[in-house]
Amino acid sequence: MSSDDHWSAEEEDSQVSKLTRKARDSPFVPVGMAGFVAVVGYGLYKLKHRGDQKMSVHLIHMRVAAQGFVVGAITIGVLFSMYKDYVKPQIKNGAKK
Numbered sequence: 123m124s125s126d127d128h129w130s131a132e133e134e135d136s137q138v139s140k141l142t143r144k145a146r147d148s149p150f151v152p153v154g155m156a157g158f159v160a161v162v163g164y165g166l167y168k169l170k171h172r173g174d175q176k177m178s179v180h181l182i183h184m185r186v187a188a189q190g191f192v193v194g195a196i197t198i199g200v201l202f203s204m205y206k207d208y209v210k211p212q213i214k215n216g217a218k219k
Contacts, residue, residue, distance in 0.1 A: 150199030157191035 135143075145152045165184030172180050 148199055148203070150195045150202065154192045154195030154199075157195060158188045161188040161191055 141152070161184065165180070165187070169180065
């Protein structure tokens with residue numbers, strides 16, 4: 123067995139380093155993920171106390187809430203990215219003149 127066949131943690135990115143890099147590049151990705159987990163957790167908690175509401179209706183409401191949170195986080199992230207890339211440089215250039 124040669125030393126080239128040996129796996130090393132330095133050669134491949136771990137899941138944590140990938141998530142950290144993604145959070146640095148797009149800070150609203152972890153916010154969307156956390157919101158999704160929070161809505162799903164709340165939905166599971168409310169599953170016991172849903173009263174006479176049908177299971178399918180409850181699941182549809184929770185899915186819509188989770189997707190809405192993720193889409194909202196993506197939208198805010200895109201707006202933040204557009205601000206950072208287009209508006210902020212124009213403000214800096216206008217202040218220099």
